[in-house]
Amino acid sequence: MTIDWGALGAVFAVALGSVAVLTTLFAFGVRELSERVTVKETGGTGTAPAVIATACFAVCAAIVLFGIYLIIA
Numbered sequence: 001m002t003i004d005w006g007a008l009g010a011v012f013a014v015a016l017g018s019v020a021v022l023t024t025l026f027a028f029g030v031r032e033l034s035e036r037v038t039v040k041e042t043g044g045t046g047t048a049p050a051v052i053a054t055a056c057f058a059v060c061a062a063i064v065l066f067g068i069y070l071i072i073a
Contacts, residue, residue, distance in 0.1 A: 018067070022064070025059055025060050026056065032049040032056065036053065
């Protein structure tokens with residue numbers, strides 16, 4: 001049995017990058033939801049932070065679903 005170290009390294013790099021991007025997007029989405037509450041308390045509408053948070057969570061869901069698709073297909 002031989003191990004293709006180059007392929008293993010590529011999978012590790014892609015997985016590490018994906019985790020970093022997914023975690024950052026999710027954290028930014030949570031932060032924008034918190035910002036929405038702050039803006040609404042000060043009398044604003046809070047629409048922009050809500051839209052940004054929704055977009056971040058949608059991209060996170062798309063990344064997760066694409067990963068599941070890659071595993072299944």
